[in-house]
Amino acid sequence: MIVAKQKPIAEIKEMLRPYPKVLILGCGTCVKTCFAGGEDEAATLGAVLRLAFGQEGKSIKTEELTVERQCEDAFIQEAAQAVGRNQAVLSLACGAGVQAMARRFGKAVILPGVNTTFMGVLEKPGLFTEECSGCGDCELDTFGGICPVTRCSKRLMNGPCGGSKNGKCEISPDTDCAWQLIIDHMTALGQLEDLKRYIPAKDWRPSLSGGPRHLIREDHVI
C-alpha cells in the first residue's frame, strides 16, 4: 500500500485560511489502511479544524466525504457535486490522488492534507515499514524476496557492507540489516550459494531517475 502521514494541523490550517467552506475528501484505500486519510480521519480532521478556527473566532464550514480511490476518475466523479459546493478541497489521498483530483476538477482548488511517505506494508499493528521503492526493475528473485534497493540503507546490491551489528544496520539499532535478512532467508531456502554471483551495477533508468514514468497497456487503450 501507499503509506502517508497527515500533515501538521498548523500547516493544514494555514492552507485553508482563505477558504471558509471546505470539502475534506478522504480516500478509502491505502491511506485509510494507514490511518491517514479514510472516513474516520476526515471526520476527525473536520472537527479539529472547526475547533482550531473557532478558537480564533473564525468559522470554517467543513463537509466530509470519502471515495473509494482518488487516483481513479471513475471513483472521484462521485465527489463532483461536493467539490462544486465548496471553495476548496483538502484531499487526504496520496500525491497521485491529489493530482488526479486537480486534473479532473480543473477549476477547483485542491490542497494536500497528507504527506505521501512510501510504499510499504503493515508489519504489525501500528507499524508500517517501507518495502518497495518502485525502481522499475524488480530483482527480488535474486535476494530471497527482500529488497536491498529499499531496505539496505546503502542500497548495496552486493552486500553486506560489514557495518551491521547483531543483525542491525549501523545507521540505527532500530533498522534491520537487509543483507542479514537476505542471507538468513537464502540460507533457510538452501540457496546461499546463489549470492556468490556478482550483481552488476543497477540500471536506474527505469526508476524516477529516468524522468516521470508512464505505462501503456495497448490491449486496454481505446
Add this chain to the structure above:
Amino acid sequence: MVIGCPSGKCKRIDGNVRAAKRVAWVQKLLDEIGLGGKRLIYASGDETDAVITLLLKDLAGLGPNPVDKGAAKAK
C-alpha cells in the same frame, strides 16, 4: 473524561488499552491546536471514586471552553 473498563477486564480483551491510546492521540491533537490536551482525560475503571472526583475537579479548574470565547468574539 473517558472511563474504560478495569485493567484486564475488557470484554474485547484489549479495548480499554486501545481506548487509552486513542484518548492520548486526541490529547495530542488538542495540544496541537492550542486547546489543551488536559481538557480530555482517560481514567481506568480501577480508579477509586476519590481519584475520579479529583480528576473531575482538575478538569473544572481549566475554566471555560476557549472555543466558546472565540465564537463570542466573532459575534
